[in-house]
Amino acid sequence: MAGGGFLLSFRWTDALAAPLPESAAREVSFNSYLSISPDNVITILSPNPEVGQNIKTSFPMIVAEELDADWKNVKVVQANLDTQKFNRQATAGSGAMQHSWDRLRKAGATARLMLMEAAAKRWNVSSATLTTENGFVWHKESGRKLNYGALATEAATVVVPTEVKFKEKKDYKLIGKPIHNVDNAEMITGKPLYGLDVYREGMLLAMIERPPFGTKIKSADVSAAKAMPGIVDVVIFKDKVAVLGKSTWQVTKARKLLKVEYEPDGAVESTTDHDRLMKQLLDKQDVKPSRKDGDVDAIFKTAAKVITREYQAPFLSHACMEPMNFFAHVRSDGVELIGPAQLPEDTRKNVAKLLGVDIEKITLEMTRMGGGFGRRQRSDYSMEAAELSSLLKAPVKVMWTREDDMRGGQYRPAMRYRFQAALDAEGNWIGYRMRGVGVNSGNSTRPDHFPAGAVPNFLVDSIDHKSPVTTSPWRAPSENFLGFAEQSFFDEIATAANRDPIEYRLSYLDRAKKSPTGAVKYDIDRMKGVIELVAEKSGWGKNKKVFQGFSAYFSHGSYIAQVAEIEMQNGNPVLRKMVAAVDCGVVVNLSGAYQQVKGGIIDGLGHALYGEVTLKDGVPDQKNFDTYRLIRMKEIPDVEVYFVDSAINPTGLGEPALPPAAAALANAFFKATGKRLYNQPFMQEDAMKGVKFG
Amino acid sequence: MANYTLQINNKNYRVDVEEDTPLLWVLRDNLGLVGTKYGCGIAQCGACTVHLNGTAVRSCVLPVSAIGTKKITTIEGLSANGEHPVQKAWSELDVPQCGYCQAGQMMTAAAFLSKNPKPSSEQIEEAMNGNICRCGTYHRIREAVALAATKRK
Numbered sequence: 119m120a121g122g123g124f125l126l127s128f129r130w131t132d133a134l135a136a137p138l139p140e141s142a143a144r145e146v147s148f149n150s151y152l153s154i155s156p157d158n159v160i161t162i163l164s165p166n167p168e169v170g171q172n173i174k175t176s177f178p179m180i181v182a183e184e185l186d187a188d189w190k191n192v193k194v195v196q197a198n199l200d201t202q203k204f205n206r207q208a209t210a211g212s213g214a215m216q217h218s219w220d221r222l223r224k225a226g227a228t229a230r231l232m233l234m235e236a237a238a239k240r241w242n243v244s245s246a247t248l249t250t251e252n253g254f255v256w257h258k259e260s261g262r263k264l265n266y267g268a269l270a271t272e273a274a275t276v277v278v279p280t281e282v283k284f285k286e287k288k289d290y291k292l293i294g295k296p297i298h299n300v301d302n303a304e305m306i307t308g309k310p311l312y313g314l315d316v317y318r319e320g321m322l323l324a325m326i327e328r329p330p331f332g333t334k335i336k337s338a339d340v341s342a343a344k345a346m347p348g349i350v351d352v353v354i355f356k357d358k359v360a361v362l363g364k365s366t367w368q369v370t371k372a373r374k375l376l377k378v379e380y381e382p383d384g385a386v387e388s389t390t391d392h393d394r395l396m397k398q399l400l401d402k403q404d405v406k407p408s409r410k411d412g413d414v415d416a417i418f419k420t421a422a423k424v425i426t427r428e429y430q431a432p433f434l435s436h437a438c439m440e441p442m443n444f445f446a447h448v449r450s451d452g453v454e455l456i457g458p459a460q461l462p463e464d465t466r467k468n469v470a471k472l473l474g475v476d477i478e479k480i481t482l483e484m485t486r487m488g489g490g491f492g493r494r495q496r497s498d499y500s501m502e503a504a505e506l507s508s509l510l511k512a513p514v515k516v517m518w519t520r521e522d523d524m525r526g527g528q529y530r531p532a533m534r535y536r537f538q539a540a541l542d543a544e545g546n547w548i549g550y551r552m553r554g555v556g557v558n559s560g561n562s563t564r565p566d567h568f569p570a571g572a573v574p575n576f577l578v579d580s581i582d583h584k585s586p587v588t589t590s591p592w593r594a595p596s597e598n599f600l601g602f603a604e605q606s607f608f609d610e611i612a613t614a615a616n617r618d619p620i621e622y623r624l625s626y627l628d629r630a631k632k633s634p635t636g637a638v639k640y641d642i643d644r645m646k647g648v649i650e651l652v653a654e655k656s657g658w659g660k661n662k663k664v665f666q667g668f669s670a671y672f673s674h675g676s677y678i679a680q681v682a683e684i685e686m687q688n689g690n691p692v693l694r695k696m697v698a699a700v701d702c703g704v705v706v707n708l709s710g711a712y713q714q715v716k717g718g719i720i721d722g723l724g725h726a727l728y729g730e731v732t733l734k735d736g737v738p739d740q741k742n743f744d745t746y747r748l749i750r751m752k753e754i755p756d757v758e759v760y761f762v763d764s765a766i767n768p769t770g771l772g773e774p775a776l777p778p779a780a781a782a783l784a785n786a787f788f789k790a791t792g793k794r795l796y797n798q799p800f801m802q803e804d805a806m807k808g809v810k811f812g
Numbered sequence: 813m814a815n816y817t818l819q820i821n822n823k824n825y826r827v828d829v830e831e832d833t834p835l836l837w838v839l840r841d842n843l844g845l846v847g848t849k850y851g852c853g854i855a856q857c858g859a860c861t862v863h864l865n866g867t868a869v870r871s872c873v874l875p876v877s878a879i880g881t882k883k884i885t886t887i888e889g890l891s892a893n894g895e896h897p898v899q900k901a902w903s904e905l906d907v908p909q910c911g912y913c914q915a916g917q918m919m920t921a922a923a924f925l926s927k928n929p930k931p932s933s934e935q936i937e938e939a940m941n942g943n944i945c946r947c948g949t950y951h952r953i954r955e956a957v958a959l960a961a962t963k964r965k
Contacts, residue, residue: 170910170947298906305911306902307894308847308887312912315846323841347813347830365841367833439851439859439912439946488849488912489946520852709906713949717909720948743856743944751950752941 146270148229149278150203151181151222158253158267160187163197165204166214167460168301169490171772172710173214175300177222179707183292184226184285187266188253194300199462199482207484209460210495210591212674212770215706219767227282229273233266236273240264252291287704287765296709301486311486313457314517316445321513322350324506325369327359327376328526330736332586334383335359338376346372353509357383360506362514370519384586389432389532389732392557395583396534399555400428405579409565411636412575417549421540425614429537429603430797432730433557433738434530434592435746440488441523446503447513452479453504454513458487460494468497469504492591496528524746525738529731530592531559533599537607540575545615547626549575554600556582558589562596567604567672568645571638572630587733593721594773597673599798601777602726602784605669609785610794619668619785620653640672644701647762648679651699655760656681664694667785669778674770676702677762680719682755682782684790690810691790693723693755693783698775700759703766711771715759718775724749726780727811730799753811816876820845821889831877836860838876839886847887847915851944858943861916862886868923887915890922897963898922901956909947917943921957929964931957 145153145161153161162178178194181187199207206217230250237255238245241262249256254263266273287294304311329335340352343361348368353360359376363369418424444457446469453475459465462482470477487494503516518526533556540549550573554562565578592598612622624646631642649670652658658666658681665686670679683695696719705711728747732739740746784795793805800806818825820843827842834853839845839862848871851859855870862871863885890896894903898918901907908914917940924931924939931939936957945953 170908172909296906298903299908299911301911302903302906302908303894305908305914306887306899306918307890308845308915310846312849314850317841317844317846365829365833366837367830367841371830371832437946439849439857439910439944441850487910489910491946520854713906713909713947713952716951717948720950721946724948742854743852744854748944748946749948750941750944751954752937754948754950757951 146274149225151225152229154266154270156267158265160192163195165197165207167209167484169209169487176707179292180222181226184223185230186250212772215768223284228279231279232273232276233269235276236269294705297707312440312488313485314443316456318513322362323366323369324360324362324514324516325373329357329380332384332386332736333380336379336381338378342375343372386736388734392532396555399581400536407577407579410577414551414575414577417575418540422543423541425539427537427607430534431599433532434729435524435731436491436493438489442499442518444500444503445515446507448507454481456483458485458494460490465497465500468501472501491593493528496590521741527588528590531556531589533559533562535603539611547573551577554580557585566639571634572626574635594776597777601671602780605778605781606784644677648677648699648701652679652681656697665786665790667782669781671778673774676769676774678774680778680782682786684786695756697758701762702771703764703768705761706768712759714771715775716757719757719779720754722776722779726798727800820884832875834872835874836871845886845888859913859916861919863923868920897960901960905952905956907949907952907956909949913945917953
C-alpha cells in the first residue's frame with residue numbers, strides 16, 4: 119500500500135445472502151471449530167461472546183482463509199460455552215484475536231491438508247501435486263477438481279497433521295477484506311438474537327429492587343405489590359426485592375408499590391466524599407512505587423521548571439443499549455442458562471457455586487449482546503436469575519430496566535491523577551512523576567507507559583479507595599481516562615518547552631530507543647510509525663485555518679495516533695474531524711476494524727464530553743438517558759481512519775481507539791481557545807461555558 | 813384487562829392486556845414480535861421505534877388503548893425479506909455493530925424517507941438525532957439513510 123497506509127473508503131453492493139441448506143445431521147467434524155457436510159456447507163463455530171466487536175465474523179474468516187474455503191458456503195454458528203472444546207471463550211481486554219489467531223489458522227490449515235490428502239488417495243496422486251482454491255481441491259495436471267463437501271467424509275479419517283504452514287499475508291483472500299457481519303440479515307429483519315428476546319413456556323419475568331450503595335434492607339412491605347394482577351410472587355433475597363410475574367408491564371407496575379426502607383450497612387458515600395478523598399490521597403506519603411527509575415526527588419529539587427497538573431474523571435455507566443438480563447431454568451437434573459455474558463466461564467462457575475450444583479450440569483448458551491463495554495464481565499445479573507429460578511422452581515428471566523442499569527453500579531471507577539514534569543533550563547524533560555487514585559479502581563496507572571525509558575528520572579504509583587459503590591472494567595479499563603490525562607499533560611509539557619508536540623514526542627521516543635532508562639515495554643518503532651502516519655494524513659501544521667490537537671497511545675497491544683481538528687465559527691469551536699492512524703498488526707476484517715476505530719473514537723469523545731454518574735448518600739443522581747447524556751448523530755465529527763500495512767500478528771482493536779480521542783480534542787481545544795480541559799465531563803468545565811458542540 | 817384488536821404488519825392480532833400497557837410490551841411479551849427493542853422506556857433512545865399509520869412513534873410510551881384502528885408496522889413488517897430500501901442500504905454498508913438499536917434506527921429512517929424522499933445531510937442528521945447508537949455507528953447510519961434515498965422507487 120502506498121504511503122504506508124490506506125484510506126478506508128469502500129462501498130460495495132451485495133444482496134442478503136441466500137440461506138444455506140440445513141445439513142447438520144450429516145456434518146463431518148474436523149476439529150472444534152470446523153465441520154463440513156457432504157453437500158458442501160462449511161460450518162464454522164465461533165466460540166467467543168459477541169458484543170458488537172464483530173468477533174463472530176472475524177474468527178470464522180481466519181479459519182476459512184487457511185482452509186481456502188468459499189466464504190459463500192460458510193455458515194457461522196455461535197458456540198455454547200464448552201471448555202472441553204475451546205479455550206478462553208471470553209470478551210475482555212481486546213485479547214481474543216491475540217489469543218486465538220494461531221489456533222484458528224491451524225484449524226483451517228490442518229483441515230485443508232486433510233482434504234488434499236483425501237483427494238490424493240482418491241485420484242492416486244501425490245498430495246504435493248494438488249492445490250486448493252475457493253473450496254475445491256485441484257489436480258491441475260489432469261484438470262480434475264472436487265469440492266470440499268465431496269471429500270469431507272474421507273478427509274475426516276486422515277491422520278491430523280501436526281505441522282502446518284500458514285499462508286503468507288500476500289496470499290490472503292479473506293483476511294484484510296471488508297467482510298460483512300454474519301448476523302446482518304437477522305439484525306436488519308428483527309429476528310430474536312439477544313438475551314432479552316428469550317421467551318420460554320412458563321417463564322416468569324423478574325424485576326429487582328436493589329439497595330443504595332452501602333445500605334441494607336431495614337423493612338419491606340411487599341403486600342400491595344404482591345396483590346397486583348399478574349404477579350406470581352414477591353421474593354426478598356440478599357437485600358434485594360424481586361417481583362415476579364407473567365408480563366413485563368404488570369411487574370413494572372407492581373414494583374412501584376413496594377415499600378422498602380434501607381439502613382446503613384457500611385460507608386454511605388456521596389460524590390463530594392469521593393472528591394475530597396481522592397484529593398487527600400494524592401498527598402499521601404510513603405506509597406510504594408510501581409516503577410521507579412533514577413532519582414526523582416533530587417531532580418525535581420534542581421529543575422528549572424516544574425509543571426504540575428491534575429485531572430479527574432467521574433463514574434460512568436456502561437449504558438449498553440440492551441440492559442442487563444439473563445434467563446435461568448434450574449431443574450432437578452441440571453441448570454439451563456441463556457443470555458449475555460462476556461465471561462461465560464465465570465458465569466457458570468459463579469452459578470455452580472451459588473446453587474451448589476456441579477459445573478457439568480450447567481449449560482450456558484451465549485446470546486448476541488446489545489453492547490458489553492466490560493459490564494457483562496460481571497455475573498451479578500445471571501446469578502440473580504439462577505437464584506430466583508431455584509427459589510421459584512420455574513424458568514425465570516431477570517430484566518434490569520434502564521434505571522436499574524444506570525443506578526445499579528458496576529461503574530467505570532472515578533479517578534484522579536496528578537502528573538508532574540521537571541524540565542531543565544533548555545526545556546529538556548528530565549523528570550516525571552505521576553500518581554493515580556481511584557474509587558475501586560485497582561491500579562489506575564500503567565507504570566511502563568511512555569515516557570518510561572525516555573525520561574531518566576521516573577516514578578509512578580497508585581492508590582485505591584475501597585468503596586461500597588461497585589465498579590467494573592469499562593472499555594479500556596483505566597486507560598479510558600489515563601489516555602486523556604497523560605496525553606493532555608504531554609501536550610502541556612511540549613507547550614512549556616516551546617516545541618511542537620509531535621516533534622517533541624518523536625525526539626523522546628528516539629531517546630528511549632538510543633539510550634533507554636530501564637525497560638521499554640512498548641514498541642518504539644510501531645509508536646513512531648503511527649505518529650508519522652497521522653502527521654502525514656492530517657496535514658499536521660499545514661492548514662493555518664484549523665486548530666489541531668495530537669495524541670498517541672499504546673494499549674491492548676496496538677498503537678494509535680490521533681489528530682483532532684477544530685474550526686472556529688463565530689467564536690464557537692467546532693470539532694470538524696478526527697484523523698486516526700492505527701497499527702493493530704494484520705487487519706482481519708476491514709469493515710469491522712474500520713468501525714471499531716470510528717466507534718471507539720465516538721465513544722471516547724461522547725463520554726468525555728457528557729458522561730457522568732454522581733451520587734448522593736449512596737444513590738446515583740442519574741437514572742436514564744434524559745440525565746445521562748450519550749453522544750448523538752449531530753455531535754459527531756468526521757472520522758478518517760488509516761491502518762499501517764503490517765504483517766505482525768493481529769493485536770487488540772476493541773479498545774485502543776478510545777483512550778487517546780478525548781486528548782486530541784482537548785489539545786485542539788487549547789490551540790483554538792487557549793483554555794485547557796482537566797476534568798470530565800468537559801461540558802461542565804468553566805472553559806466550555808457557552809461552547810456548543812454539534 | 814381489556815381486549816384490543818391491533819392491525820400489525822397487515823395482520824389482525826387480538827390481545828387481552830391492561831389498557832395502559834405500552835405497545836412495546838404487547839409486541840414483545842404477547843405477540844412474540846421481539847425485533848422492537850427496549851432501551852430506556854422514556855422515549856429517549858429510539859430503540860423501540862415503530863410506525864403508526866406510517867409515522868415513527870416510540871412504542872415504549874404508547875399505551876395500547878390509544879392505538880384504536882391505526883395501522884402498526886414493526887421491523888418484522890417493514891418488508892417480507894429485508895428488501896426495503898433502508899434494509900438493503902443497512903446491509904450494503906454493513907451498518908450494525910452490536911445491532912441492538914438498529915431496528916429502531918431503520919424504522920425512524922424509513923418513516924423519514926417516506927415523508928422526505930430526497931433529504932439533505934442536515935435533514936438526515938436532524939431526523940436521526942433522536943436515536944442513540946451506543947456503539948457509535950452514526951457515520952454508517954447517516955450514509956445508509958442517504959443511500960436508501962437513492963434506492964427508493
